[in-house]
Amino acid sequence: MLKGPGRDGMTAYGRLAAELWRKISAGEWPAGTRLPTVVQLARQYGVAPVTVRGALGLLVAQGLVHSRQGRGTFVLERQEQAPAEPGAVLGDSYFESWIVGPQEAVKVLERQEGVALPPELADGAPAPGEFVHLRRLHLGGELPVCLVDFYIARDAYDSLPPGIDAGFKVGLLLMTKAEPRPARGRQITTVGLAGLEDAPLLQIPPGSPVVRVDRRFLDDAGRVLGAGVHRYPGSVFRQVIDQPIDEILAGIESWLPSSPGGDRPRSDNKNKTQSKGGTRHVGDTKEE
Incomplete structure (x- = not known):
């Protein structure tokens, strides 16, 4: 089970994204593999579905997986992973994910x-x-x-x-x-x-x-x-x-006052x- 934000400073969906990428990079989920559904991942890792969607969104933003409407989320082949536009502004995922x-x-x-x-x-x-x-x-x-x-x-x-x-x-x-x-x-x-x-x-x-x-x-x-x-x-x-x-x-x-006008x-x-x-x-x- 994944924990929420803690001492390591990572959000729950950032930590889940890192764990999913570990499976991809280790070859447990090779290119073309369909990832488990949002519900299945939520149950497996003990998190809310919104956390799973956030994690998948990070992997999509980095071009590692692709979500297809009605079919699921798939690991991309390396040649399918499109490079960023030259001079593109960094997205939030740059600072969120540790991969x-x-x-x-x-x-x-x-x-x-x-x-x-x-x-x-x-x-x-x-x-x-x-x-x-x-x-x-x-x-x-x-x-x-x-x-x-x-x-x-x-x-x-x-x-x-x-x-x-x-x-x-x-x-x-x-x-x-x-x-x-x-x-x-x-x-x-x-x-x-x-x-x-x-x-x-x-x-x-x-x-x-x-x-x-x-x-x-x-x-x-x-x-x-x-x-x-x-x-x-x-x-x-x-x-x-x-x-x-x-x-x-x-x-x-x-460090907030315990009552209005109280000492901090x-x-x-x-x-x-x-x-x-x-x-x-x-x-x-x-x-x-």
Whole structure:
């Protein structure tokens, strides 16, 4: 049974989409296979039909399956999977799903083993041992959409499935598959200007607006398991938060006044936005 949104930051339909894609990529559902019906999948995974439809919608958006009216949903042949239009704007599925589908591509620009975590990414947290450094360029069609420098602790990296370097969004994979499992994630988002080194890779002029997202993942002991810097051209970056109001209120009720005019208790909830020196700090992270 799949759980709803939790510590890993993924929605239930995002997690289900990842599980269905795992079956496809493992060959359990080869090309041409008709997937179980919405009702069957809902029963199998213990979720609502609307969750199944959302998961299938993600796979359709990434060109992995095709739904045919009155016939069902089928796994596409690789050659049937149409590439994205050059310069197309990223859809919500880019940030929701942790798989890299055929409408996306990842270029591994550099891979280093046995390196230390840069102190600015550790930000005071202990980061003992060796890390694996991946420098990757994410593409939407032919459009560069994100330049990533990600560091994963060696033991956490070794616990992940093989072939992750170019096939998955590493941050979400770290949150859902690594051992030990991260206990806390932090995200800091700032806006700056593209430097001389990054601008050519992102295909933008130097000095263009760039959204920088720093992410750090800690284990139960406060040790850094992974950390990365993500640079998005300002022209393509979009962050979507869409959830029921009840869920939003549930996340902040601990620091709301208990009665009108009452004192607001001190919050232990880190998943809120604060302002400090012009930098916005966001608690639990949700994307790669």
